[in-house]
Amino acid sequence: MSKSNLVTDAAAEFKGRATNKQKVQALLHKYPWVSSAVVLVFALFIFSFGNENFLTPNNLSLILQQTAVIGAIAAGQTLIILTAGIDLSCGAIAIFASMVMAKTAFVNGWPGWAAFMLGIAVGTGAGAFNGWLITKVNLPPFIVTLGTFNVFSALTLFYATGRTIMDKELEPFFLYLGNPIPLGAFKITYGVLLVIVMYLILAFSLRYTGWGRHVYAVGDDIEAARLAGIQVKRVLMSVYITAGFIFAVTSWVIIGRVAAASPNSGTNLNLDSITAVVIGGTSLFGGRGAIFGSLIGAVIVGVFRNGLTLAGVDLYYQTFAVGVLIITAVSIDQWIRKAGV
């Protein structure tokens, strides 16, 4: 790098001299979720030709309801991936918490709110357990959560004794999030609204608070963050605890959505949440991404599955399409990262 000419090449690149390709690269570098937003608009456009019912308020509302659960889990997953971590146990935590809520209410006769609080505590505690293993025992997040995924799944089956608790057995409190809010022709459920509110709060915290900045710094370069005086273990711990809390809240959304609490549901949530985050433009290497991208990512997966179904495409093509989406998203991320150097 030329030392005498410190007049920044990079700054010049952003102003006039940049080629169109560099401009796109720089834009995506700054706003990584833009490419996923473009994909979403494009997908909506294409699928509207596949079936005339696709772009109806009814169907769009359905997509949002189908997306809400993955979107909620992906919110917690985003926090973790921003710190260059990963959580393979997120779905298992949510299902575990949902069984705790449903069973203490139905079998032990706890009032709904108390059962709910216990479920939240259990989910948050599970996240804290992951965080403890990662920050205090110094194990890699991948290994920790692969292990706890199995542990939490087994605990769920053991605790639930294989029994699903059906809607008639559940208090109205638990089914509340499945109720629609009439919004013209749209039928947004309270669950969807809760997920959107959750995203708003997280987006604010990540963008405008010191905590959010530290989350990015830890994921960006953990040693630099430590040397800059950030208490990196405390930040990591806070992220895993917050994520556990989010997964526990998601269990409420799950019960509302399927109108039941089943120990065998949600096996795809673990990987699907990672899919949503990656498609939403957050880098698996940490430190880069925006939380709303993950919501867009979750909606994209929902739109693809719904649109392809309505177009009469077989399930395995849908799975294939999601796979292509993931690989494309990661390739774009790699390309964007080059813009920084």
Place this chain on the structure above:
Amino acid sequence: MSNSVAPVLEAKNLVKNYGRVVAIDGADLQLFPGEILAVVGDNGAGKSTMIKCLSGAETPDGGVMELDGKPITFRRQKDSRDAGIETVYQTLAVSPALDIAANLYLGREIRKKGPLGSIFRMLDNSGMKKSAKEHITSLGIGTIQNMSQAVETLSGGQRQAVSVARAAAFGQKVIIMDEPTAALGVRESGQVLKLIQSLREKGLAVILISHNMPQVFEVADRIHIQRLGKRVAVVTPKSHTMNEVVAVMTGALTLEEKDQTLGPIR
């Protein structure tokens, strides 16, 4: 001169091992108020490790450290900051994806005034940008214009300037710089040396680790020579020549205690 001036920062018999590697092996260091202490030594002499212990980035396995005569134990880097010590690490410790202003205030962000700050914990980004700009400009490396620029878009020298500006902006008592001019050109190195001298004028004590002998002889009041994890001599630019310092560094020459300048010089 008399020894009536007490050291602002002192380390006695510091030891730090990384597994089987002995990085520092009973190192001593004395830094007096208002002086520039150069620390020189071959690669691997344990200079960086020593200053990491002094700034709380590493916990020493043995030895004591004192600030203003009082014993200190830093559990984390932030403890040294709170005690008034700022450090420019050899690796710079900047976060690439964050912008310049965010890096300058990393770990000590300022919140907005009023309920937005106290209840919603919102950061005062515009305020931080404004004063970041002042700090960077006062460093005299004026080629950095836009405080919203991500640090990864900067050249190596500019990144170094950000790290130096950060230490200079917040240092209260002691500023430690580990090879702060390594990536800088002649003119920018000159700016940093000028900055170091102006910090001394403000009464701060500076530890400057450098391989550049002419630079060391230009600004240092005393020169701490480290070899194989230990302090082997302390001299001044007046008492010894560059060749002698290099000879001590490499072990070709050993100095008697009476030939050294262990105490303060002014």
